[in-house]
Every structure is written in structure tokens, then in C-alpha cells.
Amino acid sequence: MTKEYDVELHQIRKCFGSTVVVDDFNLQVERGECVTFLGPSGCGKTTTLNMLAGFLEPDGGTLTIKGKPMNGVPSNKRDLGMVFQTYSLFPHMTVAENVAYGLKLRKIPKSEIAARVNKVLELVKLPHLADRYPKQLSGGQRQRIAIARALVTEPSVLLLDEPLSNLDAKLREELREEMKRLQQELKVTTIFVTHDQEEAMYMSDRIVVLDHGRVEQIGTPEEIYQRPASPFVHEFVGKSNRFQVKLAATDEHLWHFATKEGILLQADRHSRQELTGDAAVAYVRPEHIVIQEVVGDAPPPSMNTVFGIVRLVSFLGSIVEVIVECHGQLITVRTGIAPHLHLVENKFVQLSWDSQHVSAFPAKEA
Ligand SMILES: Nc1ncnc2c1ncn2[C@@H]1O[C@H](COP(=O)(O)OP(=O)(O)OP(=O)(O)O)[C@@H](O)[C@H]1O
Ligand SMILES: [Mg+2]
Numbered sequence: 001m002t003k004e005y006d007v008e009l010h011q012i013r014k015c016f017g018s019t020v021v022v023d024d025f026n027l028q029v030e031r032g033e034c035v036t037f038l039g040p041s042g043c044g045k046t047t048t049l050n051m052l053a054g055f056l057e058p059d060g061g062t063l064t065i066k067g068k069p070m071n072g073v074p075s076n077k078r079d080l081g082m083v084f085q086t087y088s089l090f091p092h093m094t095v096a097e098n099v100a101y102g103l104k105l106r107k108i109p110k111s112e113i114a115a116r117v118n119k120v121l122e123l124v125k126l127p128h129l130a131d132r133y134p135k136q137l138s139g140g141q142r143q144r145i146a147i148a149r150a151l152v153t154e155p156s157v158l159l160l161d162e163p164l165s166n167l168d169a170k171l172r173e174e175l176r177e178e179m180k181r182l183q184q185e186l187k188v189t190t191i192f193v194t195h196d197q198e199e200a201m202y203m204s205d206r207i208v209v210l211d212h213g214r215v216e217q218i219g220t221p222e223e224i225y226q227r228p229a230s231p232f233v234h235e236f237v238g239k240s241n242r243f244q245v246k247l248a249a250t251d252e253h254l255w256h257f258a259t260k261e262g263i264l265l266q267a268d269r270h271s272r273q274e275l276t277g278d279a280a281v282a283y284v285r286p287e288h289i290v291i292q293e294v295v296g297d298a299p300p301p302s303m304n305t306v307f308g309i310v311r312l313v314s315f316l317g318s319i320v321e322v323i324v325e326c327h328g329q330l331i332t333v334r335t336g337i338a339p340h341l342h343l344v345e346n347k348f349v350q351l352s353w354d355s356q357h358v359s360a361f362p363a364k365e366a
């Protein structure tokens with residue numbers, strides 16, 4: 001038996017004029033899953049969501065919701081809940097009327113509407129605001145109401161386009177926690193759009209990383225972070241130190257690289273893609289670098305070890321970020337609070353890392 005998906009995109013393509021803004025987009029979303037589209041501004045996130053919502057028609061490919069082809073089906077027949085970045089509440093209606101709107105359109109009996117509105121306002125913890133107007137609400141409250149309004153019709157799929165991006169940092173964190181709880185409690189299939197990678201990792205079962213209208217990688221937050229499929233994903237998701245390298249030698253388990261300046265890196269070949277040619281780009285994440293003080297002169301560089309001068313130290317609460325200059329390159333290190341390390345500017349330090357934490361890609365992809 002073939003598996004049924006709540007949302008399927010098959011070779012979806014969209015052009016504006018002669019510009020292709022979404023190309024060959026393939027995705028299958030399971031029931032109850034939260035999938036995030038993540039990518040830089042202009043990569044095609046909203047365009048893809050608008051095709052799902054029925055506001056735009058694809059120029060190619062097929063799109064199904066609950067197994068039904070959606071090409072040509074109007075937005076109001078797609079059984080969707082939607083929340084956008086800007087507050088889309090009706091200003092002349094109270095909170096309760098706003099939330100009830102979708103149910104009225106569906107000709108649900110009055111008594112049932114009242115009960116359902118109340119229940120969904122309880123879900124977003126704002127039942128006491130039912131009689132207020134949107135202008136009497138804070139930004140965070142308005143987005144909670146917008147979420148309530150999207151959920152009240154119990155849609156097959158919830159589409160969220162940067163619903164938190166107009167809120168301040170603290171409120172964003174609070175609301176994303178609430179949205180995740182709601183999403184998991186109601187098990188509503190959700191497609192969430194954001195350009196904020198932390199928000200994407202927090203919310204998602206799976207993330208689709210997009211660049212210039214193309215899917216770069218689809219995976220769980222762990223897969224995307226720990227095994228980025230391309231240099232773009234490595235640089236877009238999380239912080240990375242990038243080394244332009246030449247392949248010096250290959251053995252059964254390792255690649256041996258060197259930068260022009262003489263930094264030597266070894267990378268595990270285990271289950272990584274193959275390199276083509278000598279030029280490569282290698283990455284090491286800041287949290288995988290061990291920093292130690294050095295007393296006396298620097299020994300010559302050795303594999304996965306460099307020496308350098310501390311240029312900047314920033315206290316970030318639970319971690320310290322240190323920028324170290326090594327052979328003219330700035331390397332970022334993130335370490336737990338280590339009282340025994342006197343990390344101050346101009347200190348001479350050793351940086352080292354393990355070959356399992358070095359990812360390498362052919363340079364042409366960089
Ligand atoms: N109606 C339109 N006509 C022409 N070009 C458009 C139209 N809508 C979007 N585009 C272009 O399509 C590309 C993708 O836009 P889209 O809105 O999908 O990006 P996005 O990933 O949502 O970006 P952001 O993070 O800034 O919201 C952009 O280059 C944009 O300029
Ligand atoms: Mg957008």
C-alpha cells in the first residue's frame with residue numbers, strides 16, 4: 001500500500017516573467033508533521049506557500065492536499081488555516097467575531113460557533129479578550145488570535161508565513177513555544193515559513209532548506225545541522241569556520257588537507273560525499289574547537305591544530321565566543337564557561353579539533 005500524505009509537491013515550478021523563482025520542488029508531508037521552509041530572503045518560501053494556499057497557480061508540477069490534486073482549486077475549497085507575518089485580523093470585528101468568521105462562512109449553527117470559539121480562545125490562553133477589538137491588543141496577542149482563527153475550522157493543513165517575525169525577541173520565544181505545544185497537542189499538519197534558523201530548528205520535525213528557488217536539503221533539524229548536504233546549508237544553518245583547502249593526500253579513512261597559509265586539516269571520509277579534484281572547502285563548527293592557552297613559543301602546525309592570537313572575547317551567557325587570528329584567518333570558537341582559561345585579547349592560544357568534525361565539499365560547490 002502506498003503511503004498517504006497530507007501535502008505533496010511534485011516538481012513544482014513557478015516563474016515571474018522570465019525569472020524562475022521556484023524550481024523542481026518535491027516534498028511529501030505526513031499527517032501531523034511540522035515542516036519548515038527555511039532560506040534567505042527571496043528564495044521562494046512565500047511563493048511556494050502561496051501556491052499551496054491557492055493564491056498563485058504553479059507553472060508546472062502537481063500539488064495535492066489529503067491526496068486530492070489542488071491545481072485549479074480555489075483557496076476557500078482547500079481546507080486550510082493560514083497565519084501571516086502581518087496581522088490579518090478584521091479591525092471592525094471583535095476578537096470573538098474574528099475567530100468565528102470562518103465558522104460562519106461554513107454555516108455552522110450559532111450555538112456550536114460560540115462553543116468552538118471559546119474552546120480555541122482557551123487553547124491560545126486568551127478567553128478574557130473575546131470582546132476586545134484588534135487595535136486594543138498587543139502584537140503578540142494579535143498573533144495568538146490569528147492562530148486561533150486559523151485553528152478554529154480544524155483545517156487539514158495549517159500554513160504559517162513568518163507569523164512571529166514582527167514580534168520582539170522575548171515574545172517570539174514565548175510564542176514559538178506555545179505554537180509548538182499547540183501543534184503537537186492538536187497534531188495538525190503544519191507548514192511553517194521562516195528565515196530564522198533557530199526558529200526552524202525549534203519548531204520542525206523536518207526542515208526544507210531553500211536557496212534561489214531550489215531545495216538544497218530536506219531533513220530533521222539534527223540532520224541539517226550535523227550533516228549539511230552542501231556548502232550553502234553549512235553556512236546558512238549554524239555558524240561555521242570555512243577553510244579554502246587543497247587535498248594533499250587521501251587514505252582509507254581520512255582526507256588530508258592544507259590551506260595556502262599552512263593550516264592542516266584532516267576530515268573523516270566516513271559516509272561523506274566524494275571529492276572531485278584537489279580544491280575543496282572544509283568546515284569546522286565553533287563548538288567543536290578546543291581552545292587552550294599556550295605558554296612559550298608556538299610549535300609548528302600539526303594536523304587539526306593551529307596556534308593563534310585571541311582578538312575578541314564575547315560573553316554570551318552560557319557560552320563564551322572567542323575569535324582567534326591564525327595565519328591571517330579569523331577562527332570562531334565557542335566554549336563553555338571555563339574559569340581556568342584566562343581568555344583575554346592578545347593571548348596566545350592553541351586550537352584543535354577532531355577529524356570527525358571536519359566536513360569537506362568539492363570547491364566548485366562553494
Ligand atoms: N508577484 C511577483 N512578481 C514578480 N516577482 C515576484 C513576485 N512575487 C515574488 N517575486 C520574486 O520571487 C522571488 C521569491 O519571492 P518570495 O516572496 O517567495 O521570497 P521569500 O523566500 O518569501 O522571501 P522573504 O524571506 O523576504 O519573505 C523574489 O525574487 C521575489 O522578488
Ligand atoms: Mg516571504
